[in-house]
Amino acid sequence: MSSVREPVVLTAEPRGEGLDVAVAAARRVVEALLLAGDGTALDMSDVAARLEAVAERLERHAPTLQQRMVDMWAGDGVTRHDPVVGSENALAPPLRFLGRDDGSVESRTTLGLPYQGPPGVIHGGISALLLDHALDFANQWAGVSGMTGTLTVRYHRPAPLFVELVITARQETVEGRKIRTTGELHADGELCVTAEAIFIDKHLPRPR
Amino acid sequence: MSSVREPVVLTAEPRGEGLDVAVAAARRVVEALLLAGDGTALDMSDVAARLEAVAERLERHAPTLQQRMVDMWAGDGVTRHDPVVGSENALAPPLRFLGRDDGSVESRTTLGLPYQGPPGVIHGGISALLLDHALDFANQWAGVSGMTGTLTVRYHRPAPLFVELVITARQETVEGRKIRTTGELHADGELCVTAEAIFIDKHLPRPR
Incomplete structure (x- = not known):
């Protein structure tokens, strides 16, 4: 059990x-x-x-x-x-990310004025930024990560400021050096933004 | 003439x-x-x-x-x-954006430590944020703008910190309410990131 x-x-x-x-x-x-x-x-x-x-x-x-x-x-x-x-x-x-038993990662946050795009809603590019990072965390949690190759972000409805957002992501597949990862951003139980990316399993060296 | x-x-x-x-x-x-x-x-x-x-x-x-x-x-x-x-x-x-006679928009900037993703390079999500906004400016310069529907960002090579970036964008087509717009981010004359998006010609009301 x-x-x-x-x-x-x-x-x-x-x-x-x-x-x-x-x-x-x-x-x-x-x-x-x-x-x-x-x-x-x-x-x-x-x-x-x-x-x-x-x-x-x-x-x-x-x-x-x-x-x-x-x-x-x-x-x-x-x-x-x-x-x-x-x-x-x-x-x-x-953001503070949690790694779950089912392979997903999750973060909850509420954004204010600095992150505004259109009136009262989160800038589309900020959603892309948060989701890109969430996908990377999902890869790290899964044990195989890399650098973003292609990121596709779909905007389903405006994500509001001043409301708790739930950002989730999970690694879907690894084929050779290509990693496919997906993520979602919800507010008030509604799906606002989805993201999908292909990552390439490579890393830049750390400064020494 | x-x-x-x-x-x-x-x-x-x-x-x-x-x-x-x-x-x-x-x-x-x-x-x-x-x-x-x-x-x-x-x-x-x-x-x-x-x-x-x-x-x-x-x-x-x-x-x-x-x-x-x-x-x-x-x-x-x-x-x-x-x-x-x-x-x-x-x-x-x-960013400071210029609108050109040929329909394109352009911005030049140099980013420091707050925008870092991997060691010494710009966070991929930050490139997505800057390009999403550049595409919006290209739409405004062309006279028909809207909200991002789908944003696709391709990472060709890491974009360095502390080096002048050239961000350009232009509106490609308008079909009904669908606007297609593309953009590029260069550093040191090299293509680092490209973006393409479909915008929907709609706008949120301004607070009054």
Whole structure:
């Protein structure tokens, strides 16, 4: 008799301290700037000066780009800096992926103003970005991954902002070096976007 | 005799003051956080506190979400807040699009660490995001636009970070409500990514 195992967390857990907390704050700034708009009584040059001061301090303490590239591609760093799941990247929502016993991966998230395309809905290219990444996670969970060769995304209905999205993906077939993977994005129980991709089993070397 | 006209700027020009300057500073913070990483001598909880204070101030002065949605979709605002060309959105590089006499649109940009997928190269989903938007601009420049129905993206070679990208697109055909549009992303004169999409000539209403 087999039992259903607990899903496995595939993404690095955000740390409640250090860089992750600063990046979470930066995410809040990005969203607050969009929400505020240009019509407030705020002195935006003062806001700009405060942000420039933070950036300057970070840059002054940063390692060289070459050193940082080595560091970010070592160990646990791998899933911490990309624009989809990266807790260190303020562009990322960030997504948290679970790997399930049935071979699928799943992530749930709710997106706000920074991800808007048409009025009130998620930018079609953002759905493509999230699904491309979900397909990659499905490949990793299945044990054979690679680089995207062809990605096809179909838009069935607009995916709303401010509503929980459920993003799922699974590897379908592996034939030689060609991997076929599919994924879906649902909101409110409705299918919004589907994706299908052919991946090629090859990988770029990590910086050393 | 016809003469070649100057290309037309299709995106709202960033303003050298107000919100745009604050958002440009936020963009610098996002990149600097990624460059700094978690191994510096900096007190990241202090960095976080400074960013939280900025966010809190912005949120306190912001209009309601409903009011802001109306404002951002009025007049010139339309291309100023999205995640690709939006000068008010720190997620956007932001792209600046030109419309040419021959019916094509073009944008040039160089992407840094926030847009990284595999080591040293642009995330495949980010290329899809930029191209999806380029196709939409090609449709707008041609005079008939709509919402993405199916987007197909082909990856020919990895598109590098820190190198100028040239993104072009053009509308190919309009048959009834179906619009077919294609686009390309080049780096260093080499074709990296191509995209093709079918758009449906329909539009969501703007919030009022």
